[in-house]
Amino acid sequence: MTSAYLLCVASPGQVWSVVAELTVVAGCSLAWLFLATRVSADAAGLKLQRELWSGLTLIAGALGLVFWFMIPMFVLGLVLSVLLVGGALVSYVVYRNSQVDSETKLFSLDWFRAGAGAAARPAKLEEKLKFYDSIGRIVQLTENDLRDKKLIQQYNLTQGLLYEVIRNRAAEADIAPAGQAVRVRYLVDGAVVVPEPGSMDDWQKILPFLLSKAGIDATTGQTAKGKITVDLADSPVDMDVTVSPSQAGPRVRLRVVQQSVQTNIDLLGMDATTAQTIAELVEKPGLLLVTGPPASGVTSTAYSILRKQDAYLKLLMTVEAQASMDLQNVTQHEYHTPEKLPETLASAIRRDPDVLLVDRCDGAKTAELICDLAGEKFVILTIPAQETFPALHAWIKRMEGSARAIKPLRGILCQQLIRVLCPACKEPYQPDAQTAEHLTKARARLGGLGDGRVYRAPSLPRLDEKGRTLPPCPTCQDTGFHGRTGVFAFLPVTDGLKKLIRSQAPLEQLQAHAKTAGATNLYEQALGKILLGLTSVQEVMRVCKPGKK
Template identity: 25%
Template sequence: MFATPDHNLDLNRLLDTLLAEQRLSATTALAVLDAAKDHVQTHPLELIASLAQDDPSATLDLDGLCQWLATKVGQPYLHLDPLQLDLGHAAGLVSTAFAQRHGILPVAADASGITIASAQPYQREWEADLLRSLGRPIHRVMANPASIRQVGAACGQLARQVAGANHQHGAGMAQLEQLLAKNRTLDTASAEDAHIVALVDWMLQYAVEQRASDIHLEPRRDKGQLRYRIDGLLHPVYAFPTGVTLAVTSRLKHLGRMNVAEKRRPQDGRLHSRLPSGQEIELRLSSLPTPFGEKLVLRLFDPQQLQQDFTRLGLEGTMLQRWEHLLRQRQGMILVTGPTGSGKTQTLYASLDRLASPQINLCTIEDPIERLHPALNQLQVHAALDLGFANGVRALLRQDPDVIMIGEIRDQETAQVAIQAALTGHLVLSTLHTNDACSAITRLQELGVATYLIKATLVGVMAQRLVRTLCQQCQTRARPESGACPQCRGTGFHGRTGLFELLVMSDTLRQHIDADADVQRLRQLAAGEGLRSLRQCGEDKVAAGITTEQEVLRVCA
């Protein structure tokens, strides 16, 4: 229907059908035909999409055109997303050169056959070659030609790096560890280590491109699993051979200034790196011994994320006004609570941004320092030098501070010095790990803080969570027939926002804090004074079309 005698897509027939269905204007069609004279190698759908961008009568972008054509020719359409494809398994079945020559990409393989994505639905010459070499049925799907090139090139490069690293390091880990133990940097090592360097560079670069907050490298019995946490959920990315996993782990430990030879104890490290793209990133590393090797988790610090204001964090309206009122206090303790990864640090930095002025001395003690701020005097925890949170706060108190931010209250000693700082005329901001705002009171009691000191110092607690936000490109898309959304990969979510529960201490609440404080009773009293729970905040976000009820229940269950 749409093919030329050589089985390529026929541009004229495509344009005729799009015009007949009123999906394109005649002016755009003529412009496409004129441009085709100088772009003979360009895929017809890419050419149409590029010139239809400013056509108000055009109803399809490139993904939409591909989906439209797939329906016409009776082939399934597949939006290519490396995070949702088992490319590591399928890529080894077809050589990169063969795939690029025919414009195809293997996307899945199992006992029933191999699935191949193509942007030329009538081209079939390569099918016989694959059927003969693989001995399996071929299942075809239609995909975006630009995505096939991009994903194919990236996966081909990655497959070559993994193969090269596996060949050189699969049986040579002892030599690699000896090399690293001698503090020889792999950046200047012999060419045999270049594959590991390239793999690590790719892993970090791709994590940034995919907006990952954490990288998990997990050893298994016969492979190593690479996963990224994106918008709060983990996504499998690639499965490395065991030897490659060990080499990549050693490389990262070396870069993070961790003891490469030590594999029996958990370790922490920090890495500042410049990516091949030129972007600088900060990462915090944590290793954990497991039966199959060391599991490594890398937390990515994005300075742009930490520079968000309250509104972009999702804190607004009456709750924002009450929070800003708390920040205007001259002394006392303000806590932000929630589990790891709930956005507590972002809220603290936004609060410090609001407080920063030439008239105020703001000091922080952090582990690690997640964002260098010109208005703050920042102190890094250093366990090897016996510089913990408690000792650090004592040192900061001798620096004439007005506001002190403590990265986390995690033990009795830190809690006691934080309370003392709040009692002696300082505003103290810190974090705790509790499920809700009222539980912060009993948590302080569990840490050994006297009840009368909690009454005297605590002025407010804000609990928070992060929920995924609905993809605005999907919600406001002017071209509803465009197919899968490249921004959210068809998940319907892109980015996250905060849910907040703000407890402002009142005389009534303080009267009910005793040695046997009942969290449920405190919560009821606070609700009577205007406390809105995390779930109620989530309901407001759902009503505003920001997120979904299922997403709120997922994080507030």
């Protein structure tokens, strides 16, 4: 029989009973779906395993509906459905309240008091840090602004976003719409960290507020750049803000300048011998190549070498496509496009700098200008390469001849960045026999570095004395690492090496001579970081393994 037939033969009272039951089912289903979305949004905002609790709430409701239709007694099915969904919600509230502070607990005495007085009380500002707009004015809300609850919410949400970037020690934060959520990716110590997706509703409030303070016109629909400054605990950092269009909506990239570029040579991780050698090189005319793969800290090293010079006694200059940061007492020239590099370089040379940093060399004309200046002044040239000898080959190729290229060349400094183990939660362990033997030999070659212990990132979750999982490590947020340090290899370009190059000696002979002249290699220096307890075997294998391209 069809449902229409049943309704036709049923009495009016039975028809209204069926309609009432269907209405109750529909109402309960809508309430269940609404509560499930609220649980999902709340868990995402608090980073409380959103997928787990959303799934649990949905499954509980689905089971409730199944039981409701299977049980002949309507009221009994209704009660069972409510108990299932209610049990899931109560479980979430109990777990949620155990993870948050008293002010944000649900159904607590403070919560009920807040609800009773919310209509009469103005919205509360949540100032976690200070931040300044694109022209250096502190971002504060006026008395009139405090009457606008929407503006206060925008301010609070932006504060929360910037605080999370700084708290996670992110060098970059990439924020992009992804459906009904917002995907956030942090670059922390050179590795990508993906937190829980954020709320699209919150992001739509943050975006116009953040862009306006960064000095970006959000109405153009084009890629635009701006900047802000963030100050947490009297430690101000500059942030570059870039917004670019995408099909899903505006995508924003935050770049923390101080995390991306370091200008203090003493903080780079360079060993004392190499640092002293570089300091001596700069005092005489010549050319130093600073090399490494992309994102290996080459710009930081070049800036640090330049900043080490006395800017009151020497005229310091840079020629760069775009300056990574403003350097005090250094004249910085930007050429923006590769075609303008020779012209901009020639203009800088006419000002007679004592030390000049050039960020690239693409052709023979630029190489000739660098060689000519390096005969009288000191020049630092950054060039991409994996190791010192490939960098030497690349430089000779740009000069279209070895004799002219190597005449002013004094040395080649190559580097990589490796993550530093978190000092608060790193753990000692006994490596396998082959690795232990390898490290023992390296320790002997490096003069007995370290105390013989080897460390790694935590291999198991951190537990308290009762076996309960501890909150994330406050130092590293359970990444196992905190910060990065440089690994440096230096190739001194001696007269003997230049003679071998001019005679077109094979690479093996060049390497053998370089070793006797005191050249170092990245892998050997990275092993030293393991022996000092600064990093792990796994990290060195990831970054500096011999033969790694």
